[in-house]
Amino acid sequence: MTDFFDHTLDNLRQGPLGPVVRWIEAHPRLTAWFVLALGMVILLVVAARDVGLLPHQWAALIVAVILTAGICIWIVGWEEDDLRDEEAAAAEELAAESASDTPKETTPTPKKRSRKTKK
Numbered sequence: 001m002t003d004f005f006d007h008t009l010d011n012l013r014q015g016p017l018g019p020v021v022r023w024i025e026a027h028p029r030l031t032a033w034f035v036l037a038l039g040m041v042i043l044l045v046v047a048a049r050d051v052g053l054l055p056h057q058w059a060a061l062i063v064a065v066i067l068t069a070g071i072c073i074w075i076v077g078w079e080e081d082d083l084r085d086e087e088a089a090a091a092e093e094l095a096a097e098s099a100s101d102t103p104k105e106t107t108p109t110p111k112k113r114s115r116k117t118k119k
Contacts, residue, residue: 029073037069 012021024031044065053061 029077032076033070033073036073037066040065040069 009021012018041062044061048061
């Protein structure tokens with residue numbers, strides 16, 4: 001299944017949609033914002049078509065929905081940023097451990113007990 005997906009993407013990149021596919025891969029958050037906003041606007045139009053809104057009310061609602069979609073994508077992106085930060089910190093820690101000669105964690109050696117003799 002993965003091979004099929006990779007092969008299809010390669011064909012799309014080389015075909016007439018190549019620039020679009022490369023732009024989508026380069027700007028995933030903008031693409032997600034556009035797709036989410038489009039879906040939300042379609043839902044808004046379907047749900048409120050019989051309400052009798054004026055044109056400026058429609059415009060205000062559509063702008064509000066588009067901005068809401070942008071905020072949603074921005075918030076979802078916070079977790080991506082956190083994961084990237086954690087991965088970078090783990091990679092730095094791994095690099096520091098491999099660069100040092102001594103291991104980072106050492107096991108403590110048990111202390112020898114001395115016996116006191118009675119006189």
